[in-house]
Amino acid sequence: LSKPLRKSVSRMSSSSDQPLVQRVLAVSAASAARASLVIRQVMSSGQLGIVEKGKNDLQTAADRGAQRIIIGNLRLAFPGLTVIGEEDEDPNAEPLRPDELVQPDAWVLAKDCPAALRDVPVGDVTVWVDPLDGTSEFAANLLDHVTVLIGIAVGSRAVAGVICQPYYNYQTLSPDQMGRLIWSLEGLGVFGLSETEIANNPPGNIIATTRSHSNQIVNDAVTACEPTEVLRVGGSGHKVLLLIERRAHAYVFASPGCKKWDTCAPEAVLRALGGCLTDILGNELPYDASATHPNKQGVLATLRKEDHARFAAKIPENVRKAMS
Numbered sequence: 001l002s003k004p005l006r007k008s009v010s011r012m013s014s015s016s017d018q019p020l021v022q023r024v025l026a027v028s029a030a031s032a033a034r035a036s037l038v039i040r041q042v043m044s045s046g047q048l049g050i051v052e053k054g055k056n057d058l059q060t061a062a063d064r065g066a067q068r069i070i071i072g073n074l075r076l077a078f079p080g081l082t083v084i085g086e087e088d089e090d091p092n093a094e095p096l097r098p099d100e101l102v103q104p105d106a107w108v109l110a111k112d113c114p115a116a117l118r119d120v121p122v123g124d125v126t127v128w129v130d131p132l133d134g135t136s137e138f139a140a141n142l143l144d145h146v147t148v149l150i151g152i153a154v155g156s157r158a159v160a161g162v163i164c165q166p167y168y169n170y171q172t173l174s175p176d177q178m179g180r181l182i183w184s185l186e187g188l189g190v191f192g193l194s195e196t197e198i199a200n201n202p203p204g205n206i207i208a209t210t211r212s213h214s215n216q217i218v219n220d221a222v223t224a225c226e227p228t229e230v231l232r233v234g235g236s237g238h239k240v241l242l243l244i245e246r247r248a249h250a251y252v253f254a255s256p257g258c259k260k261w262d263t264c265a266p267e268a269v270l271r272a273l274g275g276c277l278t279d280i281l282g283n284e285l286p287y288d289a290s291a292t293h294p295n296k297q298g299v300l301a302t303l304r305k306e307d308h309a310r311f312a313a314k315i316p317e318n319v320r321k322a323m324s
Helices: 005-010 020-045 061-077 135-139 216-224 236-244 260-272 305-314 317-323
Strands: 051-054 057-059 082-085 125-133 147-154 157-165 180-185 189-191 206-210 229-233 250-253 276-278 299-302
Touching: 020 061, 020 125, 020 147, 020 157, 020 180, 061 082, 061 125, 061 135, 061 147, 082 260, 125 135, 125 236, 125 260, 147 236, 147 260, 157 236, 157 260, 180 260, 189 260, 206 216, 206 236, 216 250, 216 317, 229 236, 236 250, 236 260, 236 299, 250 305, 260 276, 260 299, 276 305, 299 305
Parallel strands: 082 125, 206 229, 206 250
Antiparallel strands: 051 057, 125 147, 147 157, 157 180, 180 189, 250 299, 276 299
16 A cells, blocks of 8 residues: 555564565665655755766765665665665765664565575666656656665566655655555566555657657657657656556667666566566566666666567667667
8 A cells, every 4th residue: 555654664663583575675665755854954954065977967965865874874875785876875874873874675575575585695786866857847846756776686687676665645645644655566466556546557659758858860769659648747656657657558668878776666566566678679688786877778668578679670770770
C-alpha cells in the first residue's frame, strides 16, 4: 500500500540477519525518505543554491544535501559497497548528524528475500544514486516531476529499486501526508502502489519524452511511434511512473542525455511489474561498477514487454544510425 513519507522514516528496525541485498535496499528506502525531507526543506527555505553544471544541467542545494544523506548512510552501513552518485562528492562535507542517520526500513526487512539474492557478496553489488531526478523541474517548481532514485545492481543487472516522490499529492495533502515511497526487489514484486493509484490502460498511443533535451533525432523517434499524444515531461523516474500508472504507453528518448543513475531504479521497478527498459536500439543496459555512466544509445521503456517490441520496431533507420 502507499504510505506517506513520515511513516517510512519512523517505522524502522535494524537487523543484520537478512541477506545483504535486502539490507542495502532497506537502508536505501529509509535514506530516500530522509533525503526527501531535505529536498522539501530546501524548497521551503527558498534558498535553492542553483549551480549550472552544463547546458540544461542544474544542481541545487537539495541535490547536494540529498546525496549527502543517501551516500553517507549507505557507506556507514556497508563499508566496501560501491555507491555511484550523480553529484561530485564534497571531500569537506560534514559527517551526518544523529538526526540524519537512518535505520533499515522494517517494511523491506519484513519480506522474504528471494533465494537467488540471498548470498550475494558485497563486491557484486553496485548502487546508483540520483538524489534529485528532475532538478530543472524542481527549480521551475514543477514538483510532481521530482523523484529520488536509488537503484541496486547485482553484476550488470538492476535487481532492486527505490523511487521516492517527495511531492506526491502535494496539491491536495498536508505536508505530513504528502509523498510516496515505491520500492521493488526482483522475484518479490513492487511495493508502495495501491490499486486506486493505477488507472486502466489509456486509449491511443501516448508517448512520454524529454521536456528540455529535445533535438531532431529525439523528435524523429517520437514521431515514428505514431503518438496520439506526446507528454514532454522531466525526470526519468517521473516518466517511468507515467508508464506504471498507465498514463503513457512508452517512454522514448533517442539521446545520450540519460545516465545510469537515472535508469537503474526505474528499470528495476518497471521490470518487477513485467515491463521492459532498454536503450533505443533494444539492448539491455549494464549497471556493474565498470559500466559507462551515460546511456549513450538513449532509452526505450514500456510497461508491457509486447509493447516494447512493437515500439522498438518503429524506430527509424536514421535514428538507429545516429544512436549506434
